[in-house]
Amino acid sequence: MVEQSRIQDTIPPLKISEFGKDTFLIDMGKNLTGWVEMHFSGLEKAQEIKLDYCDHLSEDGKFTDRNYYDKYIASGTGPEVFKNKFNYHAFRHIRVSGLQEMPQPNAIKAYLIHTDYEATSGFECSDPDLNQIHDMLLYTFRCLSISGNLVDCPHIERLGYGGDGNASTVTAQTMYNLGPLYTNWLQAWADVIREDGGMPHTAPNPYAAGGGPYWCGFIITATWNTFLNYGDTLLLNKHYPAMQKWLEYVDKYSIDGLLKRWPDTDYRAWYLGDWATPDGIDQTAEASVDVVNNSFLSVCFDNMKRIARVLEKPEDEKMYAKKMEQLQKKIHEVFFEEQDNTYGTGTQIDLAYPMIAGVVPENLQEKVTESFYNETNNNRKGHLACGLVGLPVITEWAVKNQAAELMYSMLKKREYPGFLYMIDNGATTTWEHWNGHRSRIHNCYNGIGSWFYQAVGGIRPVEDVPAYQKVHIQPQIPEGVTWVKTFLETPNGKLAVNWELGENTLQMDIEIPVGTEAGIALPSGVKEYTLENTDYQLKENETNVVPLKSGRYKISYKM
Incomplete structure (x- = not known):
């Protein structure tokens, strides 16, 4: 169902330096996912060479050790070549220990490997900062797709998280021809639904990974977006029963018309709204979690209404339209704060999501928009202040409302948190957290990419018209x-x-x-x-x- 993984690029080392006794540090110049090939000479029989990998050094130049390595035991019979084809690594730096002499640059090369899809886009503009951000997003996807799906990070977890996937689907499918990849990945999602309709947070689903409804509902929103980008009605037909079954599960955990926290299981943990937000945002606040998840559910009902229309199921279309309308009214009734025209906790995502989910009445749109600007410009000093769920939501809102100046000003911020902050601190791929903690090759923050094409480039598909x-x-x-x-x-x-x-x-x-x-x-x-x-x-x-x-x-x- 999906193209094979193939070697896409060969990358020489940028720098090699001593890093301790019999130890050397190789800097490949940028992050990548794939293989390393090293040539050795003059090794003794049974001599052990250890290659440790990491995606960044600490601020004081120390190796970020994650117990993530290959070990080569020499034959001692002349020139030797090591290339581990049975596994892959995601890295920028290689710490080589056990060598007596510094390896030469021509003895080392790395191979970037990913699923053999085609690049289908291009963006360039007069602003070098925008070009750098765009190109970093574009390249990051090439480091996340070695396995026929999009993983969160290719070195620590390697899981096909639905939240990260939902956050990046529109951008990824704009930049690349991922029709076969999503056909493959969505089949994995259909395979992991439980008998009671429960969905995990990642597919494939090896253990109880964290997430929330935005993760589980990938089966609906990603299928619909794949149809819009590539016109594939077969996916709609095939996965419609699974979508319905999951929504029946959601009904079991809805109280007074609103989805509330469901139990952890042996295949699923946590109950998130947004995730990977910057300092100062309480992503665990119950009001925010409920606004985010119920706004997402409203979007799911809207998608289901549209899918039912494509599949010529008029009764289902009416049913999901009614469910959507009832939920929109309930969200507004419970979470709207009249005194300051906000929803939930008043953060960027708590304001933007109700707007794009059809929750905000027409007569309040302008006031809620003013609250969004106030939250951004005054409370957050003009920065993006959201996580992986908030970025595509704010992007969609900005495109639809032609808020190009606001989005541009947020992207131009060089201080924490922001994309230029990442780049100024050496990023060649996007990070898992705005502060650079944990993974620095990640699918969290790539949802902003569609703005370059739909807003600045000006190319927007007409709603509901595929391909x-x-x-x-x-x-x-x-x-x-x-x-x-x-x-x-x-x-x-x-x-x-x-x-x-x-x-x-x-x-x-x-x-x-x-x-x-x-x-x-x-x-x-x-x-x-x-x-x-x-x-x-x-x-x-x-x-x-x-x-x-x-x-x-x-x-x-x-x-």
Whole structure:
């Protein structure tokens, strides 16, 4: 069901240095997942060479020892080559002990290995900081996918966590052709559902890993997103019964219309809302956990309504629409704080999730949005202040509400917590925690990546239309970005948007593949535009969306 894992790149060492008696430190220059090949000469029979691996050094330059190593016992019969093909490692640094002399650079190489999927995207802009963040996200996925699914981290746990997966699915499927990988991974999820409908937090499911409903519900949301990205209705048909069965399990633990904590089991532990939040955020607060999980459940009901529509099950569609509406009203009734227009604990995720989950009444949208800005700019000093669940939620909210300036300002922060803080502290892959604790090759914080394509690049699939058959093109331009080059290889072919901001004028070069319809949205107030050297003027009451079929176009307008 999925491509084989293959060697994708060969990486030479950046630096080799002495690290103690008969011990040397090899720095590969960046994190990677795969194999190491070392050539030895002059070894004695039975001489032991130990290779320890880690993804970062401590602040004082010490090796981060996780008892994570290979051991080679020499034959002593001349030139020898070690390459452990029976396992793999995720690392940047290798501590080699037992050698009498420093190894030469040409005696060492590493192989980046991952499932043999195709890259299907590209993003570049005038801001080097945005490019660095984007490229770090892009590369991180290549270090998480050696096994036909996406793992949390490839060295400590190697588990296909549904929470990390949900957080990164839209970004991962935008950047790469992961149709076969998700077909494989979703089958693993269908395989681990229990007889009573209970779901674990990871698939495959070797032990009671931690998580919460956002982890279990991967079977619904990831299946729906895979359909939207690749148009695969077979997955919807195949996994619909498992989705329904899990929602029946959820009903058992709903009290007065709201999902509450369910028991730990021998295959599942904890009950999280958000996870891996920065200092100052209480991710365990009951109000926050309940707002997050019930907002997610509202999204699940919405997905199920849409899936039922695709599968032509009108009664199910009505049922899930009703469940969604009832839950939305209940969340608002229980968790809305009228005095300050917040939900739950008032953190970023507790405000953004109700907004994208349809909880916030229309007449309160503006006030809750103001609360979100206040929480971000005043209480959090303009930083992202959420964990793995919050990042894709805030990203989706920002795209839909054209909050490009706010998102841009959060991404540009160089202090803790933030992506540039990671990069300034040597990150080549995203971390498990904002402060760098534990893993520094991780799938926690990759959900932000879709913003580069959907907001700054301006390519958004039309809601409910799969496989980019219809797209909405509307670049969201933060002050400080002057040009962008973006493309996606869709199931229909290459879709590209390149724009450049001149003196009060935006020039776009657009490529639309055969079988795709695009609507180019002009900003509010723009009444004139130029398309292929012909000037047009919008008539009174005419929509500001310019429809285009397949082809290559130049369009420009005064800002």
